[in-house]
Amino acid sequence: MRLSQMLFVTLRDDPAEAEIPSHKLLVRAGYIRRIGSGIYAYLPLMWRVLQKVSQIVREEMNAAGAQETLLPQLQPSELWKESGRWDTYTKAEGIMFALVDRQERELGLGPTHEEVITSIARDLIRSYRQLPVNLYQIQTKFRDEIRPRFGLMRGREFIMKDAYSFNLDEDCLKKTYQAMDQAYKNIFRRCGLAFRAVEADSGAIGGSASQEFMVLAEAGEDEVLYTDDGKYAANVEKAVSLPLEVEKSPFTTYEKRETPNTNTIEKLCQFLKCSPTVVVKNVLYEVIYDNGITVLVLIHIRGDQDVNEVKLQNELTRLASVYQAKTILALQVPDESAQKKWATKPLPLGYIAPDLSDDYIKSSSDYAPQFLRFVDQTVIDLKDFVTGANETGYHVVGANWGKDFHLSDLKVDFRKAKIGDRAIHDPSQTLKSARGIEVGHIFQLGIKYSKAMGATYTNEQGEEVPLVMGCYGIGVSRLAQSAVEQSYDKDGIIWPVAIAPYQVIVVIPNLKDSEQVTVAEQLYQELNQAGIETLLDDRNERPGVKFKDGDLIGIPYRIVTGRSLKEGKVEVVERSTQKSQEITISEVVETLK
Ligand code: ATP
Ligand code: MG
Ligand code: MG
Ligand code: MG
Numbered sequence: 159m160r161l162s163q164m165l166f167v168t169l170r171d172d173p174a175e176a177e178i179p180s181h182k183l184l185v186r187a188g189y190i191r192r193i194g195s196g197i198y199a200y201l202p203l204m205w206r207v208l209q210k211v212s213q214i215v216r217e218e219m220n221a222a223g224a225q226e227t228l229l230p231q232l233q234p235s236e237l238w239k240e241s242g243r244w245d246t247y248t249k250a251e252g253i254m255f256a257l258v259d260r261q262e263r264e265l266g267l268g269p270t271h272e273e274v275i276t277s278i279a280r281d282l283i284r285s286y287r288q289l290p291v292n293l294y295q296i297q298t299k300f301r302d303e304i305r306p307r308f309g310l311m312r313g314r315e316f317i318m319k320d321a322y323s324f325n326l327d328e329d330c331l332k333k334t335y336q337a338m339d340q341a342y343k344n345i346f347r348r349c350g351l352a353f354r355a356v357e358a359d360s361g362a363i364g365g366s367a368s369q370e371f372m373v374l375a376e377a378g379e380d381e382v383l384y385t386d387d388g389k390y391a392a393n394v395e396k397a398v399s400l401p402l403e404v405e406k407s408p409f410t411t412y413e414k415r416e417t418p419n420t421n422t423i424e425k426l427c428q429f430l431k432c433s434p435t436v437v438v439k440n441v442l443y444e445v446i447y448d449n450g451i452t453v454l455v456l457i458h459i460r461g462d463q464d465v466n467e468v469k470l471q472n473e474l475t476r477l478a479s480v481y482q483a484k485t486i487l488a489l490q491v492p493d494e495s496a497q498k499k500w501a502t503k504p505l506p507l508g509y510i511a512p513d514l515s516d517d518y519i520k521s522s523s524d525y526a527p528q529f530l531r532f533v534d535q536t537v538i539d540l541k542d543f544v545t546g547a548n549e550t551g552y553h554v555v556g557a558n559w560g561k562d563f564h565l566s567d568l569k570v571d572f573r574k575a576k577i578g579d580r581a582i583h584d585p586s587q588t589l590k591s592a593r594g595i596e597v598g599h600i601f602q603l604g605i606k607y608s609k610a611m612g613a614t615y616t617n618e619q620g621e622e623v624p625l626v627m628g629c630y631g632i633g634v635s636r637l638a639q640s641a642v643e644q645s646y647d648k649d650g651i652i653w654p655v656a657i658a659p660y661q662v663i664v665v666i667p668n669l670k671d672s673e674q675v676t677v678a679e680q681l682y683q684e685l686n687q688a689g690i691e692t693l694l695d696d697r698n699e700r701p702g703v704k705f706k707d708g709d710l711i712g713i714p715y716r717i718v719t720g721r722s723l724k725e726g727k728v729e730v731v732e733r734s735t736q737k738s739q740e741i742t743i744s745e746v747v748e749t750l751k
Contacts, residue, residue: 161695168707178377180642181309183651187711196306196314206659207638212296214348215319222341224292224321229274235264237273240611253301267300272607275322280613290330294321310639317634325626338600338630350654356382357392368601372594373640382594597637603627651712652734663693663713667701667720674719688747
């Protein structure tokens with residue numbers, strides 16, 4: 159490609175909207191343009207990078223036996239109602255863009271594709287002979303993120319590779335999962351990323367085991383806890399969540415829109431084994447925000463009892479839909495004996511409470527207004543459900559510190575977090591923490607979707623059993639930007655060679671010098687013919703401008719047809735090291751191959 163013919167515009171200044179280096183650089187270097195909040199155009203250079211990444215993904219997925227497909231982005235609500243996710247995705251969590259067509263039918267714009275793929279499997283997979291099978295696609299996803307930011311890192315429209323496997327049983331699923339784990343490691347390695355695989359929380363997708371792939375970078379929105387011996391690494395979302403058994407909830411008979419009453423509250427108290435009087439007095443404070451209702455629940459906890467956090471979490475989710483609330487904030491208020499018990503430790507609810515100094519809560523009712531003020535000032539668009547922790551550790555189930563909240567002004571250090579009972583962490587090892595960018599996530603889903611949607615097959619014994627599923631995602635557009643976040647200098651981007659939009663840029667310093675032009679044109683052709691993707695900077699610009707732009711856009715090698723032509727040589731500069739060599743013209747192609 160000739161730069162003179164390309165839509166090539168670089169900016170001198172950092173764009174005002176960009177906070178992190180990779181975002182600034184991609185905008186400045188003309189890779190992306192912001193169209194709206196979390197919505198970006200991929201300009202020609204970016205599109206080449208995205209296709210490079212996609213191709214690596216494709217090769218590794220195909221090698222692992224997966225088949226490429228393309229599923230619809232418009233998804234009928236019926237499917238999501240079958241899986242039971244329509245309400246949580248369109249209302250409580252609100253991540254899905256929902257719309258109504260001219261026939262008044264509800265549709266969602268695909269944030270993920272479990273429902274669609276499970277409906278296909280339900281129709282087409284009949285027998286164990288067809289299994290296992292793994293389907294993937296590379297496609298735009300839509301998510302109405304709470305806080306779209308950092309360019310492609312958290313878009314509302316972004317490119318994902320998602321794969322879904324259908325397996326005979328748990329063993330068969332584990333094998334596919336292992337194969338995906340390996341494929342993912344190959345992909346990230348080939349893309350030139352420094353990454354870490356960590357244990358993860360399965361979140362709203364559901365399922366049992368799950369693992370994330372984190373690109374280590376300061377700008378990461380996730381926090382990874384790990385030990386130096388390498389035996390433990392987990393997302394903080396997972397690391398501090400306590401694995402507890404889930405019992406049948408006493409609230410399962412509640413209708414969705416039922417008006418809350420004392421009875422509800424009493425049940426909640428019984429359920430949480432806490433004192434009804436205090437809870438009845440304090441349980442509900444409604445705060446109206448411009449985006450809906452926020453309900454604050456104060457829960458009184460006796461010092462001699464622990465709260466089952468998983469159950470609490472579930473009930474809060476339910477309460478949110480009862481109140482049609484966008485947000486539920488739950489605050490555990492320990493009574494005096496509980497306070498004593500916790501006196502020697504940092505208080506567990508620290509990360510959502512304002513000031514945990516000595517005059518901490520005298521009684522829950524004193525504390526409520528203070529907490530509300532805090533909510534007013536600090537929590538702007540918190541949509542996740544937050545609960546405090548019990549004595550075994552702090553926790554952030556369903557909430558990710560630093561990503562879902564702006565709580566940098568709080569005095570709680572997550573590095574002090576303790577690991578839950580059953581985590582594999584060796585307590586004699588100190589936990590370290592690092593920031594990470596989640597570029598991939600693999601899940602063992604099990605039968606959650608196949609059971610809900612009736613996707614079964616006939617096994618070898620002739621029984622009709624649910625398909626056992628796994629799902630595997632890679633944020634293709636996020637990955638591309640992460641590569642920049644890991645690799646840049648003061649002059650611009652330094653692309654890993656494998657995903658650079660072009661490998662070489664040939665620069666003609668002076669267009670009026672016919673020898674410079676001839677040699678450049680010749681090299682440009684030979685390089686392209688040899689399969690080395692090459693740009694030709696034939697613009698009528700000063701050499702300094704050309705060198706600056708070449709560095710900014712991060713092309714791995716720059717060839718300059720300058721002074722050394724006299725000796726039959728050109729200058730070849732490596733972008734990453736800025737090392738320059740003089741190479742004989744006839745040897746250039748061989749050297750760069
Ligand atoms: P996050 O925790 O960052 O919100 P997620 O856990 O919601 O991500 P998954 O549902 O696991 O994301 O989706 C698979 C992959 O898609 C993620 O690992 C990530 O790389 C990418 N991804 C998710 N949300 C976005 C987004 N808003 N913009 C760009 N990439 C995204
Ligand atoms: Mg998310
Ligand atoms: Mg995540
Ligand atoms: Mg994830």
